[in-house]
Amino acid sequence: MTSNNQKLMKLISSVLNIDENSINNHTSPENTESWDSFNALVMVSELESEFEVQFSIDEVYSVSNVEDIKNALIRHGIIFN
Amino acid sequence: METPVEVFNRSSSKSFTDYLSLGKKLEILNSQNKLQIDSSIKIAILSSSSINGVSDVMVAQCSSFNVFPNIYTAEYGQYAQEILNSKSHLYSFNADLIIVNIDFKAIAESYELLPYQKTIEERRSWLVETIIFFESFINEITFKSSAMVLLHNLAVPVYSPMGIIESKETYGFLESIEDVNRGLRDKYKLSNQVFIYDFNGFCSKIGKTNILDYKMYYLADIKVKPQFIPDLCSEYSKYIQPLTYKTKKCIVLDLDNTLWGGIVGEVGLEGVHLGPTPEGRSFLEFQKKLLALHNRGIILAINSKNNEDDAMNVIKNHPYMALSEDCFAATRINWEDKVSNLKSLAEEINIGLDSIVFFDDDQINRDMVKTFLPEVVVVDLPKDFSQYISIFESLNCFETLSLSSEDFKRNEMYQAEKDRNKLLKSTTTMSDYLRTLNLIVFINEVNINMIPRIAQLTQKTNQFNLTTKRYTEENIQKLINDNNSRIISIRVTDKFGDNGLTGLAIINTRDSISWQIETFLLSCRVIGRKAEEVLLAYIINDAKANNVKFVFGYFVESKKNSLVRNFYSSNGFKKIDSTKQRDTWRFDTKNDYLYPSYIKYKVL
Numbered sequence: 131m132t133s134n135n136q137k138l139m140k141l142i143s144s145v146l147n148i149d150e151n152s153i154n155n156h157t158s159p160e161n162t163e164s165w166d167s168f169n170a171l172v173m174v175s176e177l178e179s180e181f182e183v184q185f186s187i188d189e190v191y192s193v194s195n196v197e198d199i200k201n202a203l204i205r206h207g208i209i210f211n
Numbered sequence: 212m213e214t215p216v217e218v219f220n221r222s223s224s225k226s227f228t229d230y231l232s233l234g235k236k237l238e239i240l241n242s243q244n245k246l247q248i249d250s251s252i253k254i255a256i257l258s259s260s261s262i263n264g265v266s267d268v269m270v271a272q273c274s275s276f277n278v279f280p281n282i283y284t285a286e287y288g289q290y291a292q293e294i295l296n297s298k299s300h301l302y303s304f305n306a307d308l309i310i311v312n313i314d315f316k317a318i319a320e321s322y323e324l325l326p327y328q329k330t331i332e333e334r335r336s337w338l339v340e341t342i343i344f345f346e347s348f349i350n351e352i353t354f355k356s357s358a359m360v361l362l363h364n365l366a367v368p369v370y371s372p373m374g375i376i377e378s379k380e381t382y383g384f385l386e387s388i389e390d391v392n393r394g395l396r397d398k399y400k401l402s403n404q405v406f407i408y409d410f411n412g413f414c415s416k417i418g419k420t421n422i423l424d425y426k427m428y429y430l431a432d433i434k435v436k437p438q439f440i441p442d443l444c445s446e447y448s449k450y451i452q453p454l455t456y457k458t459k460k461c462i463v464l465d466l467d468n469t470l471w472g473g474i475v476g477e478v479g480l481e482g483v484h485l486g487p488t489p490e491g492r493s494f495l496e497f498q499k500k501l502l503a504l505h506n507r508g509i510i511l512a513i514n515s516k517n518n519e520d521d522a523m524n525v526i527k528n529h530p531y532m533a534l535s536e537d538c539f540a541a542t543r544i545n546w547e548d549k550v551s552n553l554k555s556l557a558e559e560i561n562i563g564l565d566s567i568v569f570f571d572d573d574q575i576n577r578d579m580v581k582t583f584l585p586e587v588v589v590v591d592l593p594k595d596f597s598q599y600i601s602i603f604e605s606l607n608c609f610e611t612l613s614l615s616s617e618d619f620k621r622n623e624m625y626q627a628e629k630d631r632n633k634l635l636k637s638t639t640t641m642s643d644y645l646r647t648l649n650l651i652v653f654i655n656e657v658n659i660n661m662i663p664r665i666a667q668l669t670q671k672t673n674q675f676n677l678t679t680k681r682y683t684e685e686n687i688q689k690l691i692n693d694n695n696s697r698i699i700s701i702r703v704t705d706k707f708g709d710n711g712l713t714g715l716a717i718i719n720t721r722d723s724i725s726w727q728i729e730t731f732l733l734s735c736r737v738i739g740r741k742a743e744e745v746l747l748a749y750i751i752n753d754a755k756a757n758n759v760k761f762v763f764g765y766f767v768e769s770k771k772n773s774l775v776r777n778f779y780s781s782n783g784f785k786k787i788d789s790t791k792q793r794d795t796w797r798f799d800t801k802n803d804y805l806y807p808s809y810i811k812y813k814v815l
Contacts, residue, residue, distance in 0.1 A: 144228045144229075144232070145228050147231075147232050147235065167431070168263040168264065168431075171427060171430060171431055171433065171437070172227070172228065172231070172264070172437050174426075174427075175424070175427065175436060175437045175438060176227075176228060176437075176438075179438065185426070186426075187426060187429065187430060190426070190430065
């Protein structure tokens with residue numbers, strides 16, 4: 131079975147068009163060129179359908195790197211080992 | 212170098228992000244000059260809301276039919292400036308297709324939120340003003356550009372503050388929006404340039420409560436949720452395919468488990484599933500859907516591994532067979548491999564393999580066709596045959612921008628050709644066959660109305676063409692005006708139909724003693740029916756009547772005309788000269804040349 135962490139990495143890599151292995155907790159719009167405002171929204175939409183969750187607008191605004199995405203997902207009951 | 216479709220075929224799954232990255236990849240390849248582009252189209256998109264991603268996804272989807280589009284997406288919300296300013300990029304871009312997506316919320320936000328603040332009269336005048344609003348923009352565009360215009364209609368909301376009594380309003384809010392759509396549709400019904408895109412229908416198909424994600428809307432003015440952008444682009448593709456001549460013309464069908472359930476060779480006519488039963492209804496409905504396409508000009512053909520007798524028994528005699536034998540332009544029911552069958556079907560029907568869509572329930576057959584004939588569109592039929600119809604309806608490759616009378620007639624023409632071939636098989640000798648065909652050849656001195664067809668015949672005919680001289684329309688025009696030249700054409704009809712203008716001779720009559728046949732040709736369609744002998748008989752008998760002593764004919768060898776190498780010798784001409792360039796043949800008009808007995812002819 132694919133772990134949630136793997137799912138998340140795969141999703142981010144596909145939306146941002148970057149190598150999975152290059153992604154870590156500190157990956158952010160500041161250090162990733164393809165993480166623009168449009169791709170950020172695409173990511174929200176993809177995360178919502180992949181993990182079957184709904185983010186609030188506040189949550190969307192609170193995300194500034196990959197770690198924040200994980201924390202937001204954890205708040206919605208998604209478990210990361 | 213790769214073509215767009217090759218890049219497409221290598222990419223796998225087709226989610227929004229897949230399309231996005233495929234589109235980007237194609238654009239990069241193109242910018243590095245690594246893409247071999249055979250077909251392109253310029254598309255401008257004007258939108259009242261944010262449509263990020265549409266451009267990349269369009270590039271990706273167009274690659275599936277080997278088109279690389281050049282897309283200009285105007286800043287969102289800037290549609291009015293773009294349309295009204297004749298110096299805008301919209302016009303200098305010189306688009307082939309302009310998509311105008313102005314949505315209801317963008318033009319009537321307060322009406323949407325507080326509809327019944329408007330009085331009945333105000334709602335009625337909103338309708339009129341809105342239609343004029345769209346019309347004036349469209350007029351501007353069509354005045355300044357010859358591009359095809361695709362105008363979105365308005366998505367009619369599903370909510371009204373009146374709730375269930377909305378329909379009791381004398382002139383309701385929702386009704387007024389529906390009337391805008393009706394008005395726009397009627398206004399442009401007869402236009403060849405402006406097409407109304409049923410965006411409202413699209414939203415219903417996706418689900419109006421799904422397509423708008425309020426979060427996306429508030430965050431970024433996105434009114435089509437990203438995951439549905441591929442669906443929207445696929446709708447645009449329906450217009451792009453005919454504009455780039457990529458529309459498919461022919462559906463080739465397997466039989467067992469495609470047109471009926473079960474294997475007829477094993478279960479027989481009584482055992483196959485076809486008809487109003489749970490197992491049979493999907494096949495019956497699938498056949499009717501195919502029949503409906505056939506009736507508007509899509510060619511059908513069969514490619515099936517079967518004993519022909521078993522299969523034809525079902526086609527001819529099964530009570531629920533919606534497609535009759537006559538519906539198929541050609542059939543290959545045999546044990547040959549499907550790839551060779553497809554090739555020979557394309558040849559018989561005389562269409563390119565890239566005009567064919569192939570339906571087969573068998574994965575191995577499909578893979579073989581995909582591998583060996585990548586230009587054929589292969590439909591991945593699911594194991595569950597109850598899903599055939601939804602797969603069928605999702606195909607967007609049969610679109611046409613208009614139907615001509617040719618489209619309706621096409622099937623008759625193919626059917627007539629099939630009947631001719633069948634008759635050829637059932638009659639014993641050639642002359643018997645020709646007699647039963649009831650051939651009539653109409654002989655005509657060419658006039659100016661026929662110039663395009665005459666020039667086309669000289670340019671396209673290769674096999675039955677004695678000298679392969681090509682003429683332009685201007686050349687033909689000059690010859691018609693020249694007293695020393697004659698152009699004689701023939702039109703051939705038979706009991707199955709009219710084959711049209713299919714043969715001609717160009718004769719130099721300057722010398723009153725001898726005439727020279729400069730060009731003598733016959734279209735492939737009518738080869739083998741001795742219509743050429745009627746044409747030759749007419750020329751020789753006319754020469755005789757004008758006291759011309761000799762008729763000269765020439766044979767200039769080409770790569771393709773070996774068929775007629777001996778044409779003059781077998782028609783009583785004598786070879787009098789032979790050079791590298793040509794053979795010269797002569798007919799002495801002291802001899803008789805008779806019209807073939809079983810062909811009627813009329814001199815017009």
